[in-house]
Amino acid sequence: MAKLIFAMSQSLDGYVDHLAMGAPDPGLFRHWIGAVGGAAGCLYGRGIYELMRYWDADDPTWGPDEAEFARTWRAQHKWVVSNSLREVGPNATLVTDLEVTARDLKARLDGEIDVAGPVLAASLTKLGLIDEYRIYLRPYVLGEGARYFPEARTPLRLVSSDLIGADTVRVIYAPA
Secondary structure (H helix, E strand, O other): OOEEEEEEEEEOOOEOOHHHHOOOOHHHHHHHHHHHHHOOEEEEEHHHHHHHHHHHOOOOOOOHHHHHHHHHHHHOOEEEEOOOOOOOOOOEEEEOOHHHHHHHHHHHOOOEEEEEOHHHHHHHHHOOOOOEEEEEEEOOOOOOOOEOOOOOOOOEEEEEEEEEOOOEEEEEEEEO
16 A cells, blocks of 8 residues: 655745755755655646656756656656646646545555645645655745645654755654
């Protein structure tokens, strides 16, 4: 049985804005390559999926790590939850019934399924389907934007914490 894992970088004040925080340091970037490559699949909200489509086309300015991440991301199967998209790119499946799909993936797959997007994670949280929250605290204070937790939720219990790269603390929580 697979676990749904919501893992995203977050500012110290609770916001998730990759563009405002900039590129991760090399250690954190290498961590993300391994995390994406080790997942059983990825469940995306529309907004994050459209942002991640950046990795669909090679860029001659990329270094070896960026090229490896792109290959890893492209190889990973993705399920994209959207009511507005009519099609998705290679190695992706368009999903309109979140609960049915999430329950099916958890029952059918083994390993970890990466959940990407705070709105999608909030919907899965309401359904009681998120197994872990992996918060990657980066040393930024943004003051605005999309929140990691856009809505109140039930208490969590600390599973672990560690340093990733030069300045990111990963804190892992599970539903209490």
